Amino acid sequence: MILDLDIGNTLSKWRLKDAESSEIRSRGAVWTREEWRPGADIPNLDVVEAVRISSVARAAVLEETVALLRRQVRQVYVARSTPEALGVVNGYEEPGRLGVDRWLGALAGYQLAGGCCAVDCGSAITIDFVLPGGVHLGGFIVPGLRLMKESLKLGTRNVAIDPESEADALLEPGRRTVDAVNHGIYMAAVSAINRIYSEVCDQQGVALPVLLTGGDARVISRGVQVPHAVWPDMVYGGLEASFPLTFAERAGKMSGAPGVPEPVSLEKIRAGLAFSMLL
Numbered sequence: 001m002i003l004d005l006d007i008g009n010t011l012s013k014w015r016l017k018d019a020e021s022s023e024i025r026s027r028g029a030v031w032t033r034e035e036w037r038p039g040a041d042i043p044n045l046d047v048v049e050a051v052r053i054s055s056v057a058r059a060a061v062l063e064e065t066v067a068l069l070r071r072q073v074r075q076v077y078v079a080r081s082t083p084e085a086l087g088v089v090n091g092y093e094e095p096g097r098l099g100v101d102r103w104l105g106a107l108a109g110y111q112l113a114g115g116c117c118a119v120d121c122g123s124a125i126t127i128d129f130v131l132p133g134g135v136h137l138g139g140f141i142v143p144g145l146r147l148m149k150e151s152l153k154l155g156t157r158n159v160a161i162d163p164e165s166e167a168d169a170l171l172e173p174g175r176r177t178v179d180a181v182n183h184g185i186y187m188a189a190v191s192a193i194n195r196i197y198s199e200v201c202d203q204q205g206v207a208l209p210v211l212l213t214g215g216d217a218r219v220i221s222r223g224v225q226v227p228h229a230v231w232p233d234m235v236y237g238g239l240e241a242s243f244p245l246t247f248a249e250r251a252g253k254m255s256g257a258p259g260v261p262e263p264v265s266l267e268k269i270r271a272g273l274a275f276s277m278l279l
């Protein structure tokens with residue numbers, strides 16, 4: 001069994017993948033600030049032969065996790081942001097400083113779709129761009145829905161946006177604090193994504209497929225106007241592509257990868273931008 005680990009600022013996600021059949025056998029998550037204690041929430045390491053890790057948590061969290069895993073698992077692979085990998089050239093001035101979850105998302109997106117706009121809706125919302133030739137342009141970092149809400153300190157932090165909400169309802173003016181906050185932060189997130197996507201496609205002269213991942217991807221997806229695909233396992237896809245272990249992975253297959261969304265034409269994107277500025 002292969003254990004894939006995605007340690008984010010809020011949640012540490014894991015999944016167990018069968019090394020022979022490539023099937024995902026189980027998955028789960030624990031709060032990143034909490035210790036891994038034996039129990040139902042964490043995978044059974046006895047069956048694990050290899051671990052692949054993406055971590056953006058404090059260095060100490062990664063060190064402790066790796067030390068713990070090494071006692072029981074022979075192969076431990078830790079992903080790092082590098083200047084170049086799998087045909088993608090890292091756009092950061094200091095490539096190692098790009099969050100490795102963003103880097104893995106960009107690698108997975110490029111492997112799936114060629115050029116892409118990779119959006120990760122977690123503690124932060126990150127929006128990264130890779131051109132069809134593999135040039136990663138860099139990206140944008142916006143506070144995620146939960147961070148935006150907590151920063152307001154209006155006593156609404158524990159009332160999350162219902163992930164089943166329709167986007168239309170979230171775009172109406174709120175008539176109580178909790179709705180005003182939830183609708184406000186939702187609008188802030190989706191308008192940032194819509195605008196940033198259009199601006200960068202316009203600058204670069206290319207319409208890129210959009211891929212969404214992260215804990216808030218589903219609800220944010222409903223407010224994203226351009227065609228896109230939700231890919232919950234996008235960071236894991238980057239781990240598979242970086243450290244291929246199974247037969248399917250060596251052939252370039254990433255588990256749970258969606259179909260490539262067909263982007264709208266550049267003309268339409270530009271018309272939308274001009275309209276939003278009332279040109």
Ligand SMILES: Nc1ncnc2c1ncn2[C@@H]1O[C@H](COP(=O)(O)OP(=O)(O)O)[C@@H](O)[C@H]1O
Binds near residue numbers: 008
């Ligand atoms: N069951 C859940 N538990 C915690 N957060 C959730 C849950 N469902 C959705 N979320 C949202 O997902 C975010 C965490 O998403 P995730 O992509 O795991 O973030 P990170 O990678 O930063 O840890 C939270 O900030 C919250 O807004």
Ligand SMILES: CC(C)(COP(=O)(O)O)[C@@H](O)C(=O)NCCC(=O)O
Binds near residue numbers: 008099100122123144
């Ligand atoms: C931007 C991030 C905090 C996003 O992490 P997440 O919300 O998924 O926990 C993470 O990718 C990170 O720590 N990046 C380093 C800074 C950078 O990418 O420029």
Ligand SMILES: [K+]
Binds near residue numbers: 101122124214
């Ligand atoms: K994220």
